[in-house]
Structures are given as structure tokens and as C-alpha cells.
Amino acid sequence: MRSSESGSAACAGGRSRTGAGRAGGGTDRGAVTAEAAMAIPVLVVFALALVWALMAASAQIRCVDAARAGARAAARSEPEPQALEAARSAAPDGAEVAMERTGELWRVRVAASMPGPGPLALTLHAEAAALAEDTVGVTR
Numbered sequence: 001m002r003s004s005e006s007g008s009a010a011c012a013g014g015r016s017r018t019g020a021g022r023a024g025g026g027t028d029r030g031a032v033t034a035e036a037a038m039a040i041p042v043l044v045v046f047a048l049a050l051v052w053a054l055m056a057a058s059a060q061i062r063c064v065d066a067a068r069a070g071a072r073a074a075a076r077s078e079p080e081p082q083a084l085e086a087a088r089s090a091a092p093d094g095a096e097v098a099m100e101r102t103g104e105l106w107r108v109r110v111a112a113s114m115p116g117p118g119p120l121a122l123t124l125h126a127e128a129a130a131l132a133e134d135t136v137g138v139t140r
Contacts, residue, residue, distance in 0.1 A: 070084065070087025075131060095112035096112070105132065108128050109127045
């Protein structure tokens with residue numbers, strides 16, 4: 001008998017269309033759907049975690065920049081309210097800015113809360129110090 005006459009249960013290559021020739025008897029039907037149903041939520045959570053991490057990194061960089069801007073302004077002998085404003089304008093929203101002079105150095109500390117789900121909520125910190133301009137060249 002020729003292959004074209006073998007009937008409707010056979011397909012090209014002599015395999016059965018009904019799945020009876022497979023190991024397991026065709027029980028893997030719908031496995032791709034089940035795998036996708038498990039993989040898609042995991043990928044969504046992973047993408048959200050990446051976005052949160054990028055936002056936290058951005059806020060940390062802004063804290064560092066704010067501390068540096070405040071320390072530079074204070075070191076240039078600008079009035080303290082102006083130096084604090086320079087730091088606050090570069091800091092993330094709601095950040096706490098503290099400034100103090102210790103000897104010849106101005107120190108600026110910036111702390112900002114980074115919201116997150118459960119234990120992922122963070123408080124970011126940055127500190128910068130700058131030599132006060134009025135002490136440069138002064139001999140003791």
C-alpha cells in the first residue's frame with residue numbers, strides 16, 4: 001500500500017495525528033498555557049522590582065548631589081538659609097537636610113525615604129563635607 005492510501009489517521013512521516021504514538025499518550029496538551037500562566041506573573045514582578053531599584057538608585061544619586069550642592073554653597077560663605085535651599089532644591093521630595101560646621105569643615109547630611117512594598121522601604125542617606133572658604137590661607 002502506498003503512503004497516500006494509508007488513511008486519515010496518518011500524517012507525513014508515518015506519525016499518527018491522534019497522539020497515540022507519543023510517549024505519555026498526549027498528556028502534555030495545554031502545557032504551554034500553564035507555563036505561560038506561571039511565567040507571566042513572575043516576569044511582571046521582576047519588571048516591577050527593576051523599576052523600583054532604578055527609582056531607588058536615582059533617589060540615592062539625588063541625595064548625594066544635594067549634599068554636595070549644600071556643602072559647596074556653605075563653603076563659599078553663602079548664608080546658611082541659601083545653602084540649605086541649594087541642598088533642598090536638589091534633594092528628592094520630602095528629604096531632610098541638616099547642615100553643621102565642624103572646625104574648618106561644613107557638613108551637609110541628606111536623608112530621604114524611599115517607599116517600597118513591605119521590607120523594601122528604605123531610608124537613603126548621603127553626606128558631603130567641604131572646607132570653609134574663610135579658612136583657606138589662614139595660618140594658626
